[in-house]
Amino acid sequence: MNEVLLDAVGISVRRRQWITLHPSDMAVGAGERVAVYGPNGAGKSTLLQALAGLLPLSAGTVAMGGEIVGKTLDALTYHRRIAAVFQEPLLLQGTVAHNVELGLSLRGVDRAERQDRAQAMLRRLKIDHLANRSVRALSGGEAQRASLARALVLEPEILFLDEPFAALDQPTRRRLVPEMTELLRERRMATLFVTHDIAEAASMCDRCVIIDAGKIIQDDPTEILLDSPRTPRVAEIIGHG
Numbered sequence: 188m189n190e191v192l193l194d195a196v197g198i199s200v201r202r203r204q205w206i207t208l209h210p211s212d213m214a215v216g217a218g219e220r221v222a223v224y225g226p227n228g229a230g231k232s233t234l235l236q237a238l239a240g241l242l243p244l245s246a247g248t249v250a251m252g253g254e255i256v257g258k259t260l261d262a263l264t265y266h267r268r269i270a271a272v273f274q275e276p277l278l279l280q281g282t283v284a285h286n287v288e289l290g291l292s293l294r295g296v297d298r299a300e301r302q303d304r305a306q307a308m309l310r311r312l313k314i315d316h317l318a319n320r321s322v323r324a325l326s327g328g329e330a331q332r333a334s335l336a337r338a339l340v341l342e343p344e345i346l347f348l349d350e351p352f353a354a355l356d357q358p359t360r361r362r363l364v365p366e367m368t369e370l371l372r373e374r375r376m377a378t379l380f381v382t383h384d385i386a387e388a389a390s391m392c393d394r395c396v397i398i399d400a401g402k403i404i405q406d407d408p409t410e411i412l413l414d415s416p417r418t419p420r421v422a423e424i425i426g427h428g
Contacts, residue, residue: 189216192377193238193345198247200237208233209402210246215345218375222388222409225398226424231381232349234398238379239271239347267294270338271347274354276330284318287337308340311370328359348380352387364390385425389413397421
């Protein structure tokens, strides 16, 4: 692993009387792409949201660059260093360009620079022709590309992806997954990618975490995990054999 960028120790999440994430340790290195895979209801999104500071922790700590979020690193500063994309595109009213520029505007980037950066990212994701289109007129694939552009243009230290391709049709997914894989490799951006598609996990990420019933049960380089599941349960989850 490269130098540790994100380090979670003993984090757990409890919702009412239910433990949805048991005490877990997890680290993400600078530039590392990590998939989180498991059955429905296993706790994949809970783990991502806990690491991204979107869910309150019942126990444990999350640190970035050695600073503990909520203690030596305030939550607002942490959120400005990361970005997240979810299954459903979260776009505001207005044009695609307005949405992609918004985060830069909130960070105080001047107008000329944010327009240049937004246009470059729209070109990179092949939707620059949609810059002036209302988000209400976008297809599902176009809206998700706009959502990805809005996150990536911020140049986050860590990108959190929570099943961003799950609601897309298969042809759109087949085009978007390799494009995103290439972009993440090119930018060497640390990424945590929740997916229910093991082929996508293998394609996009160099490491894979298997979670089941709120517990991490294997965490290995993707190739090793797919070839050598540690337990029969892991083998069952990934469809091994």
